[in-house]
Amino acid sequence: MPELPDVQVLKQYLDATSLHQQIETVEVHSQQMLEGLDAQQLRDRLQDRAFAGTRRHGKYLFVELDGGDWLVLHFGMTGDLKYYKNVDKEPEYDQILFRFANGYQLAYIMPRKLGEVRVVDQPETLIEEKELGPDVLADDFDFQTFRQILEGRRGMIKSRLMDQHIMAGIGNVYSDEILFQAGVYPRTHVKDLDTDTLGQVFDCMKEVLHVAIEHRAEPEEFPDDYLTQYRHSDHDCPKCGGPIERIEVAGRAGYFCPRCQKKEG
DNA sequence: AATATTGTTCAGCA
DNA sequence: GTGCTGAACAATAT
Numbered sequence: 001m002p003e004l005p006d007v008q009v010l011k012q013y014l015d016a017t018s019l020h021q022q023i024e025t026v027e028v029h030s031q032q033m034l035e036g037l038d039a040q041q042l043r044d045r046l047q048d049r050a051f052a053g054t055r056r057h058g059k060y061l062f063v064e065l066d067g068g069d070w071l072v073l074h075f076g077m078t079g080d081l082k083y084y085k086n087v088d089k090e091p092e093y094d095q096i097l098f099r100f101a102n103g104y105q106l107a108y109i110m111p112r113k114l115g116e117v118r119v120v121d122q123p124e125t126l127i128e129e130k131e132l133g134p135d136v137l138a139d140d141f142d143f144q145t146f147r148q149i150l151e152g153r154r155g156m157i158k159s160r161l162m163d164q165h166i167m168a169g170i171g172n173v174y175s176d177e178i179l180f181q182a183g184v185y186p187r188t189h190v191k192d193l194d195t196d197t198l199g200q201v202f203d204c205m206k207e208v209l210h211v212a213i214e215h216r217a218e219p220e221e222f223p224d225d226y227l228t229q230y231r232h233s234d235h236d237c238p239k240c241g242g243p244i245e246r247i248e249v250a251g252r253a254g255y256f257c258p259r260c261q262k263k264e265g
Numbered sequence: 266a267a268t269a270t271t272g273t274t275c276a277g278c279a
Numbered sequence: 280g281t282g283c284t285g286a287a288c289a290a291t292a293t
Contacts, residue, residue, distance in 0.1 A: 001270090001271060001272095002271085002272085003271095003272090032288095032289085059272080074272085074273090075272090076271075076272055076273080076289095077270070077271025077272050077273095077289095078270090078271065078272095078289090078290085078291090093290095110289095111289085111290065111291070112270090112271080112288090112289045112290045112291070113288085113289050113290075114271080114272070114273080114288060114289060114290090115272090116273090130273090153281085153282090154281065154282060155281080155282055155283080156282095156283095159282080159283085162272095163282095164272090164273080171271080171272070172270090172271070172272085173271085232270095250282095250283075250284085251283085251284065251285070251286095252270090252271085252272095253269075253270080267293105268292100268293085269291105269292090269293085270290100270291090270292090271289105272288105273287100273288090274286100274287085274288095275285105275286090275287090276284105276285090276286085277283105277284090277285090278282105278283085278284085279281100279282090279283085
């Protein structure tokens, strides 16, 4: 479930393993995720160059090439990265392989092939093209910004949190966790949230995302009162012990506790 | 064997 | 313009 925290962990992983090594070749097992260029063109753009650094915006990871271009990686719903040397460590569903001069390789893993890989001149090019809102963990994304973005907007808070066009990074799973920690019913309309409650949502958003990153985005390691690791089982609410309910919001399954998340704002 | 997932995009509609 | 719904995309686990 690569949402912001997952992508941030992947960024740290790539930083720790794959920077400043000469790329010998790029092996493309499926072209399906390539956007705007084919396998040969991708190889030509990357060969004999090195990854120089990374940036993240929302759920997108940007990898700077030492020649100036940027590789864009989106992980869809099932994407992952793995850095390894020996064939016995080779992961399944490695759709694109970046082979380095030191014998190691970085695999772009994507079992369900709904991802995106491309090359742009600047991250801003992609951000503008996709019309992405500001990254919710950016330093200048403060409560003022959050409130202004939501001001005058219609619809339900869960939908707006997941709207990449107004703010980027939050998906289905973390929107549920944020609203659970904030004690806000997912279907509450934005216009019905008073300033205090909105502040609560904002604080929980920053908190949940930071905590998730600290725990390497692995739900099993999250604090005991987090909902994420229980959202699929028939587990009771980790805060009050009551039953967890499932609802449809914006065409997706949302999980919440009716006792802890009251319907008024 | 049908169904639920996960994110993005787009068409159609209120 | 805004937002919702449903479909499409892929492939797997249950």
